[in-house]
Amino acid sequence: MKSIVAIIAIATLAFTNAKACDKCGNYNNSNFKIKSTSVTHNKDLGVTIWEIKVDSLAGNTTPKPVGQLNGAPVLGYVFPTTLKPTDVGFNLTDGIVALALTSHPDFDDSPLWDENTDGKFDNDGIVWHPHWVILTEDKRVAGGLAVKEFKKDDKTVVLPKTSPNMPMYMDSPGFNVTTKGNSIKVVVPDYRINNKTDFKFDAVTCFMEVNTGEGGTHSEGGAKPMLGVYKVYSVASGNLSLPYSVK
Template sequence: MAHEPGGINSAKGQSDAAFDLVHTHIYREGDNLVFQQVVAGTAGSSTPKSTGKFAGSDVYSYVWPTSLGSDAVGFEAKSGILALALTSHPDFDDTPQLDENNDGKKDNDGGLWHSHWVVLTKEASCGPSGLKVRDIPEGMKPKMPATWPGVPLYIDSPGYGLNVGKDTVTIQVPLAAVGFPDNFKYDGVTAGLKVNADLHDPLLCVSSVWDVASGDLSLPGTWNAKEKP
């Protein structure tokens, strides 16, 4: 597809074409920041198989790690790497305020692609990636965004507009939601995550990294605000 100038171009690799990144970008469109990833195959065509249970289940994701502070969207400050993610996970629903499939139920939509802010931190027990979605220890009550789904993780379910079609995924993030940042750096990742079978810290590991736009997670992409609306 014809994409906006700038961003991070990536060579085609050996991963599943649905997660083989060729272009990653964040650009402004009106009062929104558009988080975009272009892949070599059909975007969103691969989703996890349902296991019928939460423990041990899989999450597939398109992720934009950023240099934004975790407090930019309402988490406790200096909590880890703030990333926007587009995810699918048919075995659980973590968007309790939303009814994505419009069937009158808000607890059966996890398999549909949807957006999350997450805070990533290092975790050696998570394997080669060394990353997890940060846990909330029992008894702790850190600051969370208003649309936090109530799970013991640094995760937000903002319900942003999104598009998944042909070779491209996008999420439309209101500039106001991230405090009209002057600039920040970003990267692109496609990855699988897995819920711990024992349901304890770490609850959600980055289990497989399929592609990294920069190749080394160096966050080479830069978004600079030319003007504030």
């Protein structure tokens, strides 16, 4: 918990001081201005329903493709939580467990799922879909956070079977994501979060970007993280304090 508090404090300072990059500003609109957030437990169905409501149309804005993986934009509606990495299938490691609902037209990182139901499994990254990620402090990006990376030969790393096989703590769990009006929701079965319903959470909207390094061979500790947060548009609590409880 101490490490989570430290990461939140550093990230909050970064959010306050970060200057908007030009491409980040292209998406800074009312579709990402958070009005409220909730996680509701349906005991009868054994699921939690995670929701973010915004001022305008949730999910209506998606990134413009750049035509390559390096520099590919990613937009996200993100739920930072107090869940443990082991609750969602990772090994125990420092960082913040977050459920990120993302859209990115330049690549597909959910190879097990056909989100646009066209019979192809590698062409629907633009469709809003979920990822479990572990976020850590990263001063290389203006948003102050990045998805935690690891060395490919690190035998201590445990990833869920649904992960996209990238050298970072990210999973593609395939939960159903829906958008309607000003609301975006995702339904998570209880057993996929170790039957935990007593965690705290917050909600964030943000711009992220992929960096694969020169020649597409990204190395840990390079100039930029593989997937970093460059701009935060809105935070439900205002200070990323994770004050909300499951209803």
